[in-house]
Amino acid sequence: MSSSSSSSTGPMGVAVSPEVEAALARGGAVVALESTIICHGMPYPKNLQTAMEVEAVVRENGAVPATIAILNGVPHVGLSSEQLKSLAVSGRHFQKTARRDIAHVVASGGNGATTVSATMFFAHKVGIPIFVTGGIGGVHRNGEQTMDISSDLTELGKTPVTVISAGVKSILDIPRTLEYLETQGVTVAAYKTNEFPAFFTEVSGCKAPCHVDSPEECAKIIYANKNLHLGSGILIAVPIPKEHAASGNAIESAIQKALKEAENFSLAYSDIALVKNNALVGAKIAVALSDLHKRVTNRPVFALLR
Numbered sequence: 001m002s003s004s005s006s007s008s009t010g011p012m013g014v015a016v017s018p019e020v021e022a023a024l025a026r027g028g029a030v031v032a033l034e035s036t037i038i039c040h041g042m043p044y045p046k047n048l049q050t051a052m053e054v055e056a057v058v059r060e061n062g063a064v065p066a067t068i069a070i071l072n073g074v075p076h077v078g079l080s081s082e083q084l085k086s087l088a089v090s091g092r093h094f095q096k097t098a099r100r101d102i103a104h105v106v107a108s109g110g111n112g113a114t115t116v117s118a119t120m121f122f123a124h125k126v127g128i129p130i131f132v133t134g135g136i137g138g139v140h141r142n143g144e145q146t147m148d149i150s151s152d153l154t155e156l157g158k159t160p161v162t163v164i165s166a167g168v169k170s171i172l173d174i175p176r177t178l179e180y181l182e183t184q185g186v187t188v189a190a191y192k193t194n195e196f197p198a199f200f201t202e203v204s205g206c207k208a209p210c211h212v213d214s215p216e217e218c219a220k221i222i223y224a225n226k227n228l229h230l231g232s233g234i235l236i237a238v239p240i241p242k243e244h245a246a247s248g249n250a251i252e253s254a255i256q257k258a259l260k261e262a263e264n265f266s267l268a269y270s271d272i273a274l275v276k277n278n279a280l281v282g283a284k285i286a287v288a289l290s291d292l293h294k295r296v297t298n299r300p301v302f303a304l305l306r
């Protein structure tokens, strides 16, 4: 895969697309997007169509999308349509890349599809405070024995990026995931609900630590986190839209049945409507944050993130 000739590779060795660079420089709203969902979440061409639709939702709501991936050893923030297509066609040939894999993929000139932890890392590096995805990783069932805990959770503990997701799949251990996020000092807020959502359904049986009702409220929390230099991330959990929760319930029942039959059952995440809804909320939060920063300081978000 060829790198975009128009993306400039900065001193940190990260290539930022001209559109993303310009938006950051003017303090505009930018939303980071991960690439594991494209390469490992669903097959081609459904993955390309979804990636393009999600980017379109971000744009329609006033923000610039920045899909993140490693191409030929170079981390890229913001992909051209050719790069996005190439990524989607390559699918699983792109290595699933979490934080621990970044150095190896870069050093070997490889192609990496970034997970939540790696996407957060690069988003923060270039000054993007908002990142939208479908679901994040968590503490696996029996995690107290296996110690199988996603690096997404430790990344949230140490990287000040706000992740908008539909919560955590009930295939994972949701109560322990919330405990672990608490230990890591991560602010967890449920959007327009009191309950932490479980990806395919609005309910998990777990109360979320905070409740937020608007993009502006989210922006204020992000601003406070930044102003105080807390250094930790924020998780905004947006429940699956009501009209899609019905089919989600059927999937949820299948998960519960499968969990009884096989402990390591896993399911590809491909609820497109849910990801698009997160993109809508995430773009609105990015716009609200950009407005808030401009109002409060009259300086662009970009400058404040340094």
Ligand SMILES: O=c1[nH]cc([C@@H]2O[C@H](COP(=O)(O)O)[C@@H](O)[C@H]2O)c(=O)[nH]1
Residues within 6 Å of the ligand: 034, 036, 037, 098, 114, 115, 116, 117, 134, 135, 136, 137, 138, 149, 150, 151, 152, 169, 269
């Ligand atoms: O429901 C899901 N959420 C998230 C993922 C992807 O998997 C990563 C977590 O992987 P692990 O559990 O290996 O840390 C996430 O960051 C995301 O990219 C997934 O496959 N399924």
